[in-house]
Amino acid sequence: MSRYDPSAFPPFAVTVDLVVLTVREHELCALLVRRGEPPFQGYWALPGGFVRPDEGLGEAASRELAEETGLRAHSTAGQTAAGAHLEQLATYGHPQRDPRMRVVSVAHLALAPDLPTPKPGGDARGARWAPVSELLGPGPADREPLAFDHALILADGVERARSKIEYSALATAFCAEEFTVGELRRVYEAVWGVVLDPRNFHRKVTGTPGFLVPSGGTTTRQGGRPAQLFRAGGATVLNPPMLRPES
Structure with missing residues (x-):
């Protein structure tokens, strides 16, 4: 058997890029950083970086997420106030x-509740939450150019989120530990870009086994009458699913 000669193959590197999504002011937003060094210096890009020699892909993604947002990653849809859902995209x-x-x-997809204004780190010159509607507009002229192939990665991440909240409890990853049905409905509306009927939505989510669990509390933060608070249930698959209406 001939010996393996690594010099016979061109060198290459492995990176992790993060599609970090949250809902801010009822809009689905993605985290962007402005690159401070070439290539694509001055362009907005998805956060990410090179995988270190001593870490796995999941470790690298979790590290980058913590460095960019201060969040700890979880591999399920449930999260604490300081955590986020993270999955390979x-x-x-x-x-x-x-x-x-x-x-x-x-690339990895990260989902978290309403997050504060980000602070740039490393060689980034800036960081911001950008509405997905401005980044993935209907035509090329409506889209803000992103570095590398990050527009493609972002589009794939957004579609993954839109699809998964149909048949899984992933939408609760955008909510705080306790939330109202109205707050959850606004998550679906922001991610899907549609307006849902409040009564039909309430009936569907409260009638889906294992989706929501009453926490025993109420809140008036939405104004009007006290609204019941819920937590994410133990269901990972919704049956029946929450089918996405046509936008």
């Missing part, structure tokens, strides 16, 4: 996606 490896060298990115 897809792998992107076009030979020309990074002008520096061959770089393969393993």
